[in-house]
Amino acid sequence: MQWQLKCPACGIEEVEQGAGPDHEAVTVHPDRDSHGSPLGTRGGYVSVELTCAAGHGFDFVVSNHKGAEFVGVVPRT
Template structure:
């Protein structure tokens, strides 16, 4: 798990501003993905991104 502080940059894997928590996961077939929960100025963002 990775926790990033709330910054005013668009550095989240979801393309959003603010802080986020990234949880790297792997399915039973070996495919990697990351579950992302982000927050910026009261707005919440949730998403899944492919991990290489």
């Protein structure tokens, strides 16, 4: 199963990782058992900084807490 991400602001399919090296676009946030995820979930999460060809920034987020997994896209302000 797979999905292609689209920009949440304009729907364009051309999406790239952050402006720097690819490995700097990915951040692992350890499980602090708080609601710190951009998705509003508890526990740890991984975020990937992305930008569409039109310049809109957003994060692809994968979070987990006690057996529940969540995936979401969050616009960056």
